[in-house]
Amino acid sequence: MKTDAVTILHVGPIDPPIPRPSNRLRDALDAGEVATLLASHAMSSDMVDLLGPTPAAGVWLEAESGPLTWDRIGDLSRAAELWGLAAVVRIPAFAPWRVGRALALGAHGVVLPQVAGAEEAAELVAAARFSPLGTRGVTRGRRAYGRDDYFEAEARSPVTIVQVESAGVLEHLDELCAVDGLDVVFIAPNDLADSMGLIGRPTHPDVVAAIDDGIARISATGTAAGTLATPERVDRLLELGATVLYMSIDPWIHEAADRLVPR
Helix, strand or coil: CCCCCCCCCCHHHHHHCCCCCHHHHHHHHHHCEEEEEEECCCHHHHHHHHCCCCCCCEEEEEEECCCCCHHHHHHHHHHHHHHHEEEEECCEEECCHHHHHHCCCCEEEEEEEECCCCHHHHHHHHHCCCCCEEEEEEEEHHHHHHCCCCCHHHCCCCCCEEEEEHHHHHHHHHHHCCCCCEEEEEEEEHHHHHHHHCCCCCCCHHHHHHHHHHHHHHHHHHEEEECCCCCCHHHHHHCEEEEEEEEEEEHHHHHHHHHHHCC
């Protein structure tokens, strides 16, 4: 009876290096440098790979008004890590479990929309930090696999961002900026315009003036100031001290098509 020979090659124990993904957004914030977050309402892991070689610091993943679901955070954040980008998730509204879950699934930062004030901002920071710095539930997220230094690495790495979306909250920027551990105070032009009775008019002179004044005030406290940045506004915002710029790639596609596609 004929049998086939089988050779088994023993290569010894497998001991792959455990990746230590960088977080370009955290690095930029710690160094006081300008960081750009790229957004699209059609964000996918392939889109993150497409954006990876750009100088951006991270990608903005939209769960408040966009299609992001919990099960996609892992793949999107893994794609971001391949390029050293941060995956920042905007949650629908504040709840400690939303913050902890987003981070456990792989998000590198959390954005809280429509912040009510300094108290809620402090709750966001606490929800993003393990004890003794905060109240985040103890769970080993996906970046903990194979690591003994997970809790140490997560001590301050998650980025916390609050969005100022009303003229009333804008009046209390100093209190927001005084929240210990809060990384970025971000002014949202469209909702701010709505709160000023100018819905759909974020470029109205009164709205622009309010944003400019707010950015300068935030920057003066030493807190990172952020807002939506269009190409024609970038230089002015940088001059005022903005260091976190949100840019949507969606209008870039339309503008390029208008210029380049034959009619």
